[in-house]
Amino acid sequence: MTRKIKIGNITVGGGEKIAVQSMTNTKTTDIDGTIAQLCALRSAGCDIARCSVPDRESADALKEIVKGCDMPIVADIHFDYRLAAAAAEAGAAKIRINPGNIGDKSKVDYLARFLKERGVPIRIGVNGGSLESKFGDLPLDDAMVESALGHAKLLEDCGFYDTVISVKSSNVKATVSAYRKLAAKCDYPLHVGVTEAGIYEKGLVKSSIGIGALLLDGIGDTIRVSLTDDPVKEVHAANEILKALDMYRGAYAEVVSCPTCARTCIDVKGIATAIEEYASSLDVKLKIAVMGCVVNGIGEGKDSDIGVAGGKDRSAIFKDGRIVRTVSNDDILEALKEEIAAEVKELENK
Numbered sequence: 613m614t615r616k617i618k619i620g621n622i623t624v625g626g627g628e629k630i631a632v633q634s635m636t637n638t639k640t641t642d643i644d645g646t647i648a649q650l651c652a653l654r655s656a657g658c659d660i661a662r663c664s665v666p667d668r669e670s671a672d673a674l675k676e677i678v679k680g681c682d683m684p685i686v687a688d689i690h691f692d693y694r695l696a697a698a699a700a701e702a703g704a705a706k707i708r709i710n711p712g713n714i715g716d717k718s719k720v721d722y723l724a725r726f727l728k729e730r731g732v733p734i735r736i737g738v739n740g741g742s743l744e745s746k747f748g749d750l751p752l753d754d755a756m757v758e759s760a761l762g763h764a765k766l767l768e769d770c771g772f773y774d775t776v777i778s779v780k781s782s783n784v785k786a787t788v789s790a791y792r793k794l795a796a797k798c799d800y801p802l803h804v805g806v807t808e809a810g811i812y813e814k815g816l817v818k819s820s821i822g823i824g825a826l827l828l829d830g831i832g833d834t835i836r837v838s839l840t841d842d843p844v845k846e847v848h849a850a851n852e853i854l855k856a857l858d859m860y861r862g863a864y865a866e867v868v869s870c871p872t873c874a875r876t877c878i879d880v881k882g883i884a885t886a887i888e889e890y891a892s893s894l895d896v897k898l899k900i901a902v903m904g905c906v907v908n909g910i911g912e913g914k915d916s917d918i919g920v921a922g923g924k925d926r927s928a929i930f931k932d933g934r935i936v937r938t939v940s941n942d943d944i945l946e947a948l949k950e951e952i953a954a955e956v957k958e959l960e961n962k
């Protein structure tokens with residue numbers, strides 16, 4: 613079990629629910645734009661968000677940003693321990709910095725003490741693309757693990773243990789292997805992700821495999837899906853990964869739909885998309901199936917609470933695998949919404 617660490621009002625590690633993270637891609641000095649993006653991330657289900665702090669102006673902007681957003685903010689710092697201290701002073705709930713890059717021990721000591729006094733943890737973020745040259749002879753996974761533990765040791769030498777670690781690369785196999793080795797060697801909470809994963813679909817596949825494999829192993833306390841896209845999509849993807857693994861923190865309505873084939877009688881994609889949108893705000897546990905035909909549909913959807921199985925002109929609405937009514941194909945959407953609303957009411961009254 614990993615140790616518990618507080619990042620603002622969110623606890624990660626020690627068996628807590630997996631926290632979803634993302635990162636803004638606005639200029640941090642654009643205070644309004646950054647707050648707007650953070651609010652969008654929060655509404656999408658993000659728990660913790662990171663902002664780059666490349667200079668003093670960004671650290672100053674962070675003061676306003678943390679006030680404008682109801683979510684712990686992580687300041688991403690490269691090298692400069694004074695900027696890290698300024699970001700913590702501005703209200704950052706965590707600092708991402710690699711202590712080995714800060715400089716001599718007195719600077720690490722200063723920052724560790726400064727952050728410890730304020731209860732601000734550090735994330736050590738090792739990236740396979742920027743490893744120290746001394747690890748050049750090691751395989752990538754081992755090199756990332758050794759690098760991460762080396763950074764952690766610098767903090768431990770200062771009596772600082774409020775550390776979260778990530779060991780990401782764009783290579784899924786090396787990333788998964790590195791996290792597995794790291795998890796066996798330390799009890800720090802792990803921030804899991806595949807970095808530079810790519811544009812939407814490619815990044816989604818790589819992240820789902822990497823993050824999914826690790827979460828199934830019980831490894832990972834907080835996750836980030838890295839996409840070259842709108843960060844809100846990262847949060848949606850992270851939540852879908854958690855839902856697929858039954859690790860999502862809340863109740864939600866799940867829509868399943870058949871892949872369609874020559875037997876398909878109805879617009880499965882259109883209906884499933886509309887129902888997905890209709891059900892996206894429901895916070896009850898409900899499984900809804902949209903199946904293209906009656907031949908296999910009711911059987912395939914029988915573990916669903918509500919569903920439709922398409923017929924030539926009329927389709928069957930079923931509940932728990934039993935047909936409860938048939939409707940004209942033009943009325944499927946309306947009928948499904950009625951049944952869902954009735955089911956939700958019943959669940960809420962239980």
Ligand code: SF4
Pocket residue numbers: 870871872873874875876877903904905906907908909912
């Ligand atoms: S449920 Fe029916 S339409 Fe859908 S894939 Fe199966 S057989 Fe084809």
